Amino acid sequence: MDSPMITGRRADSARRRERVAKVLKEAIRLGEPLNVSAIARRAGVDRTFFYRHRDLLAQIHAAEAAPAVGLESGTQVTRASLQADLANAQDRNVRLTARVRQLEDRLSELLGDQAWKESGLGVTADIEELQRRITHLEQANVDLTGQLEDRLAELEAARGANRELTRALNQARS
Numbered sequence: 047m048d049s050p051m052i053t054g055r056r057a058d059s060a061r062r063r064e065r066v067a068k069v070l071k072e073a074i075r076l077g078e079p080l081n082v083s084a085i086a087r088r089a090g091v092d093r094t095f096f097y098r099h100r101d102l103l104a105q106i107h108a109a110e111a112a113p114a115v116g117l118e119s120g121t122q123v124t125r126a127s128l129q130a131d132l133a134n135a136q137d138r139n140v141r142l143t144a145r146v147r148q149l150e151d152r153l154s155e156l157l158g159d160q161a162w163k164e165s166g167l168g169v170t171a172d173i174e175e176l177q178r179r180i181t182h183l184e185q186a187n188v189d190l191t192g193q194l195e196d197r198l199a200e201l202e203a204a205r206g207a208n209r210e211l212t213r214a215l216n217q218a219r220s
Contacts, residue, residue, distance in 0.1 A: 059099075065089045066102055070109065080110045187194065 048056075069089040073080055085094045085106055096103040110125060 062089070062095060063102065064090050066091060066095070066104075068100075070105060074109050080106060084107055143181065 066085065066089045069085055070080075072078075073088070075087060078084070082093050082096050082103070086096065096106065112124070
């Protein structure tokens with residue numbers, strides 16, 4: 047004959063098993079997440095309860111792997127494939143969000159440029175003429191720099207000749 051304490055523990059364990067079975071069936075019916083933590087939380091039991099009752103743990107794992115949704119074409123979709131599809135959709139969403147942001151930035155830039163030009167505050171329309179003028183002035187600068195270098199060389203040569211003549215004149219006087 048069992049003691050009242052053992053009988054009470056067995057009855058408590060049986061009540062918990064019934065709660066777990068009920069929560070598991072409800073979660074499968076509603077398509078809710080099927081994992082040990084979620085089922086334990088909803089059934090009001092500790093996760094270690096499943097590791098003491100391996101048959102319940104096996105039922106949860108079997109329900110996780112079982113087909114979740116039946117399609118009209120007769121094919122089955124598993125929970126894992128739905129989760130993979132969700133992850134792929136989320137990744138695509140992130141990529142599309144980044145692309146939209148990039149396109150919005152480009153559109154904003156183009157509209158800003160257009161508004162700047164239309165306001166009259168932007169660059170003059172005769173940019174080509176200004177570019178030709180800059181090129182002409184740069185070439186003139188190069189030419190003048192060359193002429194200045196030639197003149198400096200001539201000046202240095204004249205100074206050298208002047209020094210030689212002054213030296214020769216001073217030697218002739220002495």
